[in-house]
Amino acid sequence: MIPEIGQFALILALALAVCQTIIPLVGAHRGDAAMMAVGRTAATGHFLFVAVSFACLTYAFLVSDFSVLYVANHSQLALPTLYKVSAVWGAHEGSLLLWILILAAWTLAVARFSSGLPVAFAARVIGVLGFLSIGFLLFALLTSNPFDRLVPAPADGGDLNPLLQDPGLAIHPPLLYVGYVGFSVAFAFAIAAMISGDLDQKWARWTRPWTTVAWMFLTLGIALGSWWAYYELGWGGWWFWDAVENASFMPWLIGTALIHSLAVTEKRGLFKSWTLLLAITAFSLSLLGTFLVRSGIIVSVHAFATDPTRGFFILSFLAIVVIGALVLYAWRAPALDSDVGFSPLSRETFLLLNNVLLVVATALVLIGTLAPLVVEMMSGGKISIGPPWFNVAFLVPMLPLVILLGMGMHTAWRTQNADAWWRVLRIPAIAAIVLGVIIPLLFYGRVSLMLVVGCGAAAWIVISALIQPVRSLLRQKGTAGITRSALGMSVAHLGMGLFVIGVTIVSAFGVESDQALQPGESIEVAGFEFHLVGLSNVQGPNFSAIEAEIEIRDDGKLVDTIRPQKRQYLVQKSWMTEAGIRAGLDKDLFVALGDQLGQNSWSVRIQYKPLIRFIWLGALVMAIGGLIAISDRRYRAGSRAAEAPA
Amino acid sequence: MNRFVWPLIAVMALLVFLVMGLRHGDPRALPSPFIGKPAPQFELPTLKNPEVTIGTNKMAGNFALVNVWATWCVMCRAEHPFLLELAANKAIPIYGINWRDSRLEAIRWLEDLGDPYLASAYDEDGRVGIDWGVYGAPETFLVDPDGTVVYKHLGPLDPVVWQREFVSRMSGGGQTE
Numbered sequence: 107m108i109p110e111i112g113q114f115a116l117i118l119a120l121a122l123a124v125c126q127t128i129i130p131l132v133g134a135h136r137g138d139a140a141m142m143a144v145g146r147t148a149a150t151g152h153f154l155f156v157a158v159s160f161a162c163l164t165y166a167f168l169v170s171d172f173s174v175l176y177v178a179n180h181s182q183l184a185l186p187t188l189y190k191v192s193a194v195w196g197a198h199e200g201s202l203l204l205w206i207l208i209l210a211a212w213t214l215a216v217a218r219f220s221s222g223l224p225v226a227f228a229a230r231v232i233g234v235l236g237f238l239s240i241g242f243l244l245f246a247l248l249t250s251n252p253f254d255r256l257v258p259a260p261a262d263g264g265d266l267n268p269l270l271q272d273p274g275l276a277i278h279p280p281l282l283y284v285g286y287v288g289f290s291v292a293f294a295f296a297i298a299a300m301i302s303g304d305l306d307q308k309w310a311r312w313t314r315p316w317t318t319v320a321w322m323f324l325t326l327g328i329a330l331g332s333w334w335a336y337y338e339l340g341w342g343g344w345w346f347w348d349a350v351e352n353a354s355f356m357p358w359l360i361g362t363a364l365i366h367s368l369a370v371t372e373k374r375g376l377f378k379s380w381t382l383l384l385a386i387t388a389f390s391l392s393l394l395g396t397f398l399v400r401s402g403i404i405v406s407v408h409a410f411a412t413d414p415t416r417g418f419f420i421l422s423f424l425a426i427v428v429i430g431a432l433v434l435y436a437w438r439a440p441a442l443d444s445d446v447g448f449s450p451l452s453r454e455t456f457l458l459l460n461n462v463l464l465v466v467a468t469a470l471v472l473i474g475t476l477a478p479l480v481v482e483m484m485s486g487g488k489i490s491i492g493p494p495w496f497n498v499a500f501l502v503p504m505l506p507l508v509i510l511l512g513m514g515m516h517t518a519w520r521t522q523n524a525d526a527w528w529r530v531l532r533i534p535a536i537a538a539i540v541l542g543v544i545i546p547l548l549f550y551g552r553v554s555l556m557l558v559v560g561c562g563a564a565a566w567i568v569i570s571a572l573i574q575p576v577r578s579l580l581r582q583k584g585t586a587g588i589t590r591s592a593l594g595m596s597v598a599h600l601g602m603g604l605f606v607i608g609v610t611i612v613s614a615f616g617v618e619s620d621q622a623l624q625p626g627e628s629i630e631v632a633g634f635e636f637h638l639v640g641l642s643n644v645q646g647p648n649f650s651a652i653e654a655e656i657e658i659r660d661d662g663k664l665v666d667t668i669r670p671q672k673r674q675y676l677v678q679k680s681w682m683t684e685a686g687i688r689a690g691l692d693k694d695l696f697v698a699l700g701d702q703l704g705q706n707s708w709s710v711r712i713q714y715k716p717l718i719r720f721i722w723l724g725a726l727v728m729a730i731g732g733l734i735a736i737s738d739r740r741y742r743a744g745s746r747a748a749e750a751p752a
Numbered sequence: 753m754n755r756f757v758w759p760l761i762a763v764m765a766l767l768v769f770l771v772m773g774l775r776h777g778d779p780r781a782l783p784s785p786f787i788g789k790p791a792p793q794f795e796l797p798t799l800k801n802p803e804v805t806i807g808t809n810k811m812a813g814n815f816a817l818v819n820v821w822a823t824w825c826v827m828c829r830a831e832h833p834f835l836l837e838l839a840a841n842k843a844i845p846i847y848g849i850n851w852r853d854s855r856l857e858a859i860r861w862l863e864d865l866g867d868p869y870l871a872s873a874y875d876e877d878g879r880v881g882i883d884w885g886v887y888g889a890p891e892t893f894l895v896d897p898d899g900t901v902v903y904k905h906l907g908p909l910d911p912v913v914w915q916r917e918f919v920s921r922m923s924g925g926g927q928t929e
Contacts, residue, residue, distance in 0.1 A: 178826045256830060264826040383759060390763075397770070417774045425767050432760040439756040479773050677824050 109174050112162025113253040116203075119155035119210070120243040122148050126213075126236030130229035134302075142229035146217040149232055152239065153210040160207045163252055164194050173259035176200060176252045182265040182677050184648040192276030193266040198400060198416075199252035201279055205396075206242050208280070208287045213239065216291055216316070223312060230298035231291075238290055241423040249416045265648065265677035274334040282327030282354055286392045288320025289357055292364065293389035296382050297431060300438045305378060310371040313385065315736045317368060321361045322732035328354050329725035337685050342618065342696050342713040344721055347496040352475045353395030356468050360388040363464035370457050374519060375446060379439035380461070386431045391468075393424045398475070449521035456514025463503040463510075470499045508563045508606055511599060512538075512570035534573065538566035545607075550615050550716070560610030567603035571596045594735025601727030608720025617714040620700070624707045632714035634695060635659040639667075641708070649673040651684070654699050654708065658688060670699045670710075694718050787904060791818070791895050792883040796873035799850050799858055806847070806871045811895055815922050817846045818893040819869070819909075820881065822853040823861045825889040831908035832865050838914070839868035844922070848872030851881050851889055894918055 126148035133141025163176075167190045172178040180200070181193045195201040213235040220228040246252070269275070292313050299309040331351070336344045345351065364384040371381040397420040448454040474491045516530050542562025546553045575596050578588035588596075617632040628637040639655040651673040658665045668686030675682065688695040693716040700709030795807035811818070819835065821828040839846055848869040850858045855874060862872075875881055884893070894903040902921050905913055 172826075256826075258829075260826050260829045264824070379756065386759075421767070421770055421774065428763050428767075429760065432763055436754065436757045436760055440754050476769075480769075483772060 108162050108165055109171065109253040109255070112159045112166075113247075113251065115155045115159040115162065116243065116247060116253075119152050119159065119206075120240065120247065122152040122155060123236050123239040123243055126152055127233050127240060129233075130236075131233035131301075134226040134229040134233070137226070139225065142225055145229045145232035145236070149210075149213045149217040149236070152236070153214040156203075156207050156210040160194075160203055163200060163203060164191060166253075167191065167194050170263065171259075172261075172263050173255055173257065174252075175254045175256040178256050178260055178263045180264065180266050182263040182648060184676075185263075185266055185271075186647055188273065188276060189266055189271050192270070195279050196266050196270050199246070199250045201283075202242065202246050202250050202400075203252055204280065205283050205287060206239065206246060208283045209235070209239055209242060209290060212284075212287055212291055216294075227298055227302060227304075227309075230301055231294045234294040234297045235290060238294075238427070241427070245416075245419050245423065249419050262677070265675065268649070268673070268675040268678060268680055268682045269338065271648075271675075272334060272338050274330055275338070278327060278330045278334060280327075281323050281330060285320050285322070285324025285327050285361075286354070286357060286395070288316065288323060289361060289385075289388040289392050291316040291320065292385045293431070296385035297434065300382065300434045303438060303441075305382075305438065305442055307372050307375045307378070310368050310378075310381060311741075314365075314368050314372060315741045317361065317364055317385075317388075318732045318736050321358070321365055322729045324354070324358050324361060325725050325729045325732070328358060329722045329729075332725075333722050336718070337687055337696075339683075342685070342698065342711070342715065344612075344718065345493075347474065347491075347493050349475050350395075350399050352471050353398050356471050356475075357388050357391040357395065359464050359468040359471070360384060360391055363461045363468075364388050366457050366460050366464075370454055374448070374454060376448070376454060377458070377461075379435075379442040382435060382439065382442075384461070386428070386435060390424070390428045390431070393420070393427060397421055397424055448519075451517065451522045451524055451527065453514060453517045453519045453522070456510055456517055459510050460507065460514065463507040467500060467503040467507075470503070471496070474499065505559070505563070508567055508602065511602065512566045515570055515595070515599065516573065530573070531570070534566065534569040537569055538562045541565035546611075546614070550611070552615075554614070557610065557614055560614070561607060564603045564607035564610060567599055567606060571599040571603060590738035591735050591740070594731045594733070594738070596731070597734055598728045598731025601724045601729075601731055603724070604720045604727055605724025608717045608724060611717040612715050612721070615714075615716050616718070619712045621710055621712060622703050622707050623710050629712070631712045633660070634665070634714070635662075636697065636710075636712055638708075638710070644671065646673065648677065649675045649682075652699070654686070654697075654710070656686060656697050656710075658695055666695075668695075668697055670697045672699045689719065691719050691723075692716065787901050789901060791893070791899050791901050792880075794873065794880045794883060796849075796875055796880060799848070799855065799862075799872040799874045802855075802874070806873045808899060810871075811845070811847060812899050813897055815844055815897060816895045817844050817918075818849060818884075818895055819846055820849045820851050820884070820886050820889050820891040820893075821872075822851050822889045823857045824853065827908045828890045829865075831890055831910065832868070834909055834911065834914070835868035836866045844918075845870050849875050849880060849884070849886075851875050851886065852878045894921060 126145055129141050129148065130145030133139070133144065163174075165171075166174045166177050167181050168187070170177065170181060170183055170190070172181075176197070176199050180196050181190055185193065193200070195204040213232065216228075216235065217232055220231065223231075295309055295313040295316070299305050328351075331354070332344045335346065336342060364381065367377050367381045367384055370377045397417065400416055400420060474496055477491050512534065513531065517527060539558075539562050542558040542560075542565055543553060545561045545565070546557040574588055575593060578593075581587065619629075619631045621629050621631075623629060623636075623638045625638050625640045628635050630636070635658070637657040637659065639657055641652055641654050644651045644653045651671040653669050653671045655667060655669055657667050666688040668688055670686030671684040673682045673684060674680070683698050683700075685696055685698040687697075693714060696711075696713040696715060698711045698713075700711060703709050791808050791811075793808050795805050798804045798806045817838075835846060838844060846869050848871070850872045852875070855876070858872070858874070862869075873880065878886075884891075890908055892905045892909050893901055894905075896902045903917055905917060
């Protein structure tokens with residue numbers, strides 16, 4: 107009964123989404139206030155019914171209702187409760203429902219916090235978001251119904267994929283989707299602005315906080331995914347350039363470009379058509395990512411169960427949304443030529459370069475992701491473009507980007523006096539080069555050109571990010587301090603600096619070593635002694651495991667005892683590696699248990715990962731920067747009085 | 753033509769490419785390298801009696817289905833009624849490979865749900881599954897009278913798949929003999 111209620115609620119939500127699309131859009135066209143007001147009400151109802159539907163599916167998982175096919179396939183009686191809940195989005199159908207729920211939640215938020223916007227504009231935004239909801243609701247109901255029944259019901263389910271039985275991965279998809287789907291808001295704002303033809307810079311200010319929030323969540327979601335891959339896949343890498351990772355990374359890159367270009371459009375009225383195009387692209391790439399992941403067109407380690415009809419459905423929807431948006435763009439954008447200029451040395455120039463480089467980076471990732479498909483279609487051969495290609499190609503735009511970043515922050519809008527600029531930047535520049543040599547040499551005892559470039563770039567970003575906040579702290583009482591918006595930028599850039607140093611050091615000084623080890627034996631890796639004390643059997647709720655006890659010693663002194671496991675999940679009979687990690691801000695010591703080699707001998711993979719935590723810490727700090735930026739007064743003031751000074 | 757049309761053109765090209773990519777092949781049809789080749793030989797104890805063995809040689813002379821199943825496999829339960837139906841209609845001899853399973857549970861499963869198989873081989877450690885290139889249960893292979901693998905279906909068997917993929921291949925194969 108409950109699953110049928112869930113399905114019925116989903117159908118009602120679809121009906122409301124149709125109302126939410128048509129009535130406000132027609133109302134805005136006719137200037138009919140009553141019709142426009144329907145948008146908010148319909149969006150609220152739409153959200154409520156999707157929430158009911160989601161709750162029904164969650165309930166089916168909690169009570170292990172295996173008469174529901176999706177539950178039977180992805181849950182099991184002995185599954186811990188946390189994972190019964192996270193199993194709701196553990197595969198295609200349920201994660202699509204989560205996507206729909208999050209889209210409805212974003213729409214509701216826009217409806218609630220749009221009271222300061224012109225009525226017709228808000229109505230159009232809600233209408234466009236409703237249209238996107240229709241597409242996804244139809245997708246779920248027609249091709250991927252999570253409430254399909256299974257008769258007769260089996261006594262027990264097929265269990266959640268053991269890879270997903272992890273707290274990090276329980277919250278990774280929701281965070282990622284909040285980010286992914288959040289770009290739909292920027293998209294809807296852009297479309298609404300283009301429909302109305304009223305494309306002055308106000309829409310940029312309204313869009314900025316929404317875009318930043320979406321970007322923040324996407325940043326956290328990607329970082330969490332990377333962290334999970336590091337400790338759960340047992341390989342100790344943190345980024346694999348897998349097609350699915352790339353699918354989330356491309357919207358992030360374009361979203362980052364969008365945040366920067368929105369700043370220019372809002373403050374200076376420049377790049378208007380370009381910003382519109384980025385807003386369209388960011389969301390289109392989210393849709394493209396969905397398509398790549400769920401159509402099975404690209405074979406990937408974490409592709410969802412694949413089905414060509416699903417692929418065609420998403421592709422058709424993608425085509426309607428993107429072609430519609432770009433036709434509108436081709437029609438409206440030519441009127442947007444701006445007559446304000448800027449000098450070659452100005453913040454505008456740097457932000458333009460930022461945009462160009464980020465778009466180039468996105469294009470490279472897109473090419474690398476689709477290239478295997480092109481080759482397969484042309485010649486039938488299978489190739490894979492792996493990390494070696496990406497790692498090199500991606501550096502080409504990223505290296506100039508991080509160096510220009512520090513300069514751009516200290517450049518004035520419109521035009522910058524070159525002498526004054528040089529006076530601000532010369533000390534940080536020299537300090538960065540010196541630190542670029544000293545950091546690797548002093549802490550790790552080796553230096554090379556790439557290390558100097560990497561560490562120097564990181565130091566350069568960190569120092570230039572700190573100049574403004576430090577000055578603001580040291581300022582005379584009574585003088586103006588730094589705005590939240592500028593502080594947010596500094597903090598986010600600081601995060602970028604931490605990320606760069608983490609990547610540089612771990613890729614230069616990380617050590618990986620595969621060894622055979624017997625109980626009682628020790629081996630030395632990166633100056634640490636790893637001693638295998640013994641092995642024991644451990645029983646979990648739905649798995650049994652072999653656990654190794656390994657003591658790590660530094661100069662004979664016990665640092666830590668870690669217990670990596672090799673688990674066999676009982677239902678799917680699959681083996682999973684739970685790495686043992688001694689985590690520290692300065693380094694991680696990582697041991698993963700491999701196969702049993704002989705009578706008493708085990709293969710172990712031991713890794714020394716200096717500063718790897720800085721990678722995720724950097725991402726966290728970037729997200730915090732976003733949080734600070736949206737707390738800026740002018741967005742709240744701006745929502746009440748649309749003409750507040752920027 | 754204005755320059756703002758270029759993004760539209762680029763996206764159209766990308767979409768055409770993606771449509772071609774989708775049509776390029778059913779991504780679910782993971783081709784088995786064994787299709788058109790002799791079925792991998794095996795000799796395993798039967799599920800019900802470890803003393804007796806069953807193997808590829810017993811299947812020769814007729815079209816036969818080889819169905820890989822296990823009690824832990826939810827979709828095997830879903831396809832089970834259809835296998836019983838095929839067996840009741842004497843449509844084709846069905847051999848099972850009980851794959852990475854517990855013998856007791858598997859026997860109980862057949863007692864509870866009915867046994868469509870002429871015999872099931874008991875592949876406890878999944879070794880024969882590896883020889884046959886099994887990705888996951890259920891998988892069903894169609895083997896022709898010469899012992900050649902004609903078709904492989906991934907996932908539960910149902911009447912639609914049966915008519916479309918299996919029946920046609922059996923009659924086609926019969927005419928060329």
